[in-house]
Amino acid sequence: MNEFVERRVRLTWRDPKPSYDVVIIGGGGHGLSIAYHLAKRHGITDVAVLERGYIGSGNSGRNTTVIRANYGIPESIRFYQRSLELYQRLEEETGRWLMHTEKGLIWMVHSEAGVRGEKRRALLNTAAGAETVFLTPDEIAELVPQIDLTGGGNGYPVLGASYHPKAATARHDRVVWALAEGAMDAGATILQRTTVTGLTLDGDRVVGVETDRGRFSAGVVVSAVGGFASEIAAMAGLRLPIVTHPLQAYVTNHYEQSFPFIIGSVEIPFYLSQTPRGEILIGAEYERAPGYSWGTSFDLLASCSAKAVAYLPFLARLRILRQWAGVCDISPDASPIMGFTPVQNLLVTTGWGTWGFKAIPAAGEQMAELIATWRTPELIAPFSYDRFERDRLMADAGSAGTH
Ligand SMILES: Cc1cc2nc3c(=O)[nH]c(=O)nc-3n(C[C@H](O)[C@H](O)[C@H](O)COP(=O)(O)OP(=O)(O)OC[C@H]3O[C@@H](n4cnc5c(N)ncnc54)[C@H](O)[C@@H]3O)c2cc1C
Known part of the structure; x- marks a missing residue:
C-alpha cells in the first residue's frame, strides 16, 4: 500500500481489540471478500482480517487477472459463472473503477482429442450457463489477424478453439483495495504486519489466534492464506490435501496495436492478454516441483516465450x-476447498491454485453466507473438505489453463 493509494482509497484503520466474532487470517482477495460480504450482506462487522504483510501482497497482487467461467464440470461452471457475474457489477457495487474489461477468451487446441475436448467444453458450458462456442481455424484468424495457425511449423497447428466471450480482466490490486475499503467502511478491522503464529485450541475447538502482536480470541477463525494454507492448518494438527507450487508470469513492453482478446493454448500451456498500458502479460504452467519460492527463472521465460511466439510472431519484437x-x-482434484474442517470453528478457503482471482467475489459471498447462517450454501457444497473421504472429487485439472 503506497501513499498514492492511501490518498485515493478511504481505508479506515482501527486499533486492535482483544476479541472478535470472526478472525480472518490473510488479507488477500479471498479474506477481504469474506470480510466485505459479511459486512455488506449480513451486517457482521466484529471482524478482523490479519495480514502478515500488506493487503494484496500475496497472489492477489501477483496474478494475470483472468476472469472466466469455462470450466469442465457443472459444479465449477456454476460457481465461476456466479463469480464472473459478480465481477461484472463489482464496480457499480463498490463505486470504484476496477478496470474490468470484457475481452473474450480463445483457448486453442492442436490435436483431434483437443478438438473433441473443446467442443465438449463449449456444449457443457453453454448448457450450464457460461456461454462458450467452438471456433474453426478460419474463425480464429478472423478474430486474431496476428495469429500464425501453423505454429511456425512446430508440428502443432491450430485445429480450433473454444471461445468464451464473457471472459474478462480486472486490475487485481484495485479489486483488493475496493473490497478492503468497503469492509473497513462498514466497520471491519484490518491489521497489516500481523503474522499468525499459532491457533488457540480448547479441545477440538479453535478459540483464537496467536500473533506477533499478541493473542486474539475469536468465535470463528477463517484461514484464507493462499499458498500458506498447510502452515495454518498444521497449527491445529490438521493436514490439508494441498501442495504448494510456485507460478511465474511476466510482462513485455508496449505493443503498439490493440490486442483485445485473452488467448492461450490448452495443450501447449501458455496464455496472454494486453494490459491497459499496452503491455502483453504472459503466463504459463506452475512449477512441477513443490516449493514456496518467489524466485523467477530464465527457463520459464525461454520455454513460455517459444510457445507464445510460435503462434503470435509479433511477440518476438x-x-x-x-x-x-x-x-x-x-x-x-484442482478444485477449491471451502467451508468447515474437522476442527470446530476453523473454516478454510483454499485450493485456489492458479485460478483463484476469478473466484474472489463468489467465494467471499458464499463463505460469508456460511459464516452468517452456519450452513453450507448449495453453490459451494460440492467443494467441501470432506469430499475427499466421501470419494466425491471435483476433478477438473484440464480447466486450470496452467497445467
Ligand atoms: C503468477 C500468477 C498468475 C495467476 N493468474 C491468475 C489468473 O489469471 N486468474 C485467476 O483467477 N487466478 C490467477 N492466479 C491465482 C490467484 O492469484 C490466487 O488464487 C488468488 O489470488 C488467491 O487469493 P487468496 O486471497 O487466497 O491468497 P493471497 O492473495 O495469496 O492472500 C493470502 C494472504 O495471506 C497472508 N498470510 C499468509 N500467511 C499468513 C500468516 N501466517 N499470518 C497472516 N497472514 C498470512 C499472505 O501474506 C497473503 O497476503 C495467479 C497466481 C499467480 C501466482
Missing part, C-alpha cells in the same frame, strides 16, 4: 520488462 512469481495452493 517485444522486450520482457518484468517477471515475478507467487505460490499456489493446489488440491489433488
Whole structure:
C-alpha cells in the first residue's frame, strides 16, 4: 500500500481489540471478500482480517487477472459463472473503477482429442450457463489477424478453439483495495504486519489466534492464506490435501496495436492478454516441483516465450520488462476447498491454485453466507473438505489453463 493509494482509497484503520466474532487470517482477495460480504450482506462487522504483510501482497497482487467461467464440470461452471457475474457489477457495487474489461477468451487446441475436448467444453458450458462456442481455424484468424495457425511449423497447428466471450480482466490490486475499503467502511478491522503464529485450541475447538502482536480470541477463525494454507492448518494438527507450487508470469513492453482478446493454448500451456498500458502479460504452467519460492527463472521465460511466439510472431519484437512469481495452493482434484474442517470453528478457503482471482467475489459471498447462517450454501457444497473421504472429487485439472 503506497501513499498514492492511501490518498485515493478511504481505508479506515482501527486499533486492535482483544476479541472478535470472526478472525480472518490473510488479507488477500479471498479474506477481504469474506470480510466485505459479511459486512455488506449480513451486517457482521466484529471482524478482523490479519495480514502478515500488506493487503494484496500475496497472489492477489501477483496474478494475470483472468476472469472466466469455462470450466469442465457443472459444479465449477456454476460457481465461476456466479463469480464472473459478480465481477461484472463489482464496480457499480463498490463505486470504484476496477478496470474490468470484457475481452473474450480463445483457448486453442492442436490435436483431434483437443478438438473433441473443446467442443465438449463449449456444449457443457453453454448448457450450464457460461456461454462458450467452438471456433474453426478460419474463425480464429478472423478474430486474431496476428495469429500464425501453423505454429511456425512446430508440428502443432491450430485445429480450433473454444471461445468464451464473457471472459474478462480486472486490475487485481484495485479489486483488493475496493473490497478492503468497503469492509473497513462498514466497520471491519484490518491489521497489516500481523503474522499468525499459532491457533488457540480448547479441545477440538479453535478459540483464537496467536500473533506477533499478541493473542486474539475469536468465535470463528477463517484461514484464507493462499499458498500458506498447510502452515495454518498444521497449527491445529490438521493436514490439508494441498501442495504448494510456485507460478511465474511476466510482462513485455508496449505493443503498439490493440490486442483485445485473452488467448492461450490448452495443450501447449501458455496464455496472454494486453494490459491497459499496452503491455502483453504472459503466463504459463506452475512449477512441477513443490516449493514456496518467489524466485523467477530464465527457463520459464525461454520455454513460455517459444510457445507464445510460435503462434503470435509479433511477440518476438517485444522486450520482457518484468517477471515475478507467487505460490499456489493446489488440491489433488484442482478444485477449491471451502467451508468447515474437522476442527470446530476453523473454516478454510483454499485450493485456489492458479485460478483463484476469478473466484474472489463468489467465494467471499458464499463463505460469508456460511459464516452468517452456519450452513453450507448449495453453490459451494460440492467443494467441501470432506469430499475427499466421501470419494466425491471435483476433478477438473484440464480447466486450470496452467497445467
Ligand atoms: C503468477 C500468477 C498468475 C495467476 N493468474 C491468475 C489468473 O489469471 N486468474 C485467476 O483467477 N487466478 C490467477 N492466479 C491465482 C490467484 O492469484 C490466487 O488464487 C488468488 O489470488 C488467491 O487469493 P487468496 O486471497 O487466497 O491468497 P493471497 O492473495 O495469496 O492472500 C493470502 C494472504 O495471506 C497472508 N498470510 C499468509 N500467511 C499468513 C500468516 N501466517 N499470518 C497472516 N497472514 C498470512 C499472505 O501474506 C497473503 O497476503 C495467479 C497466481 C499467480 C501466482
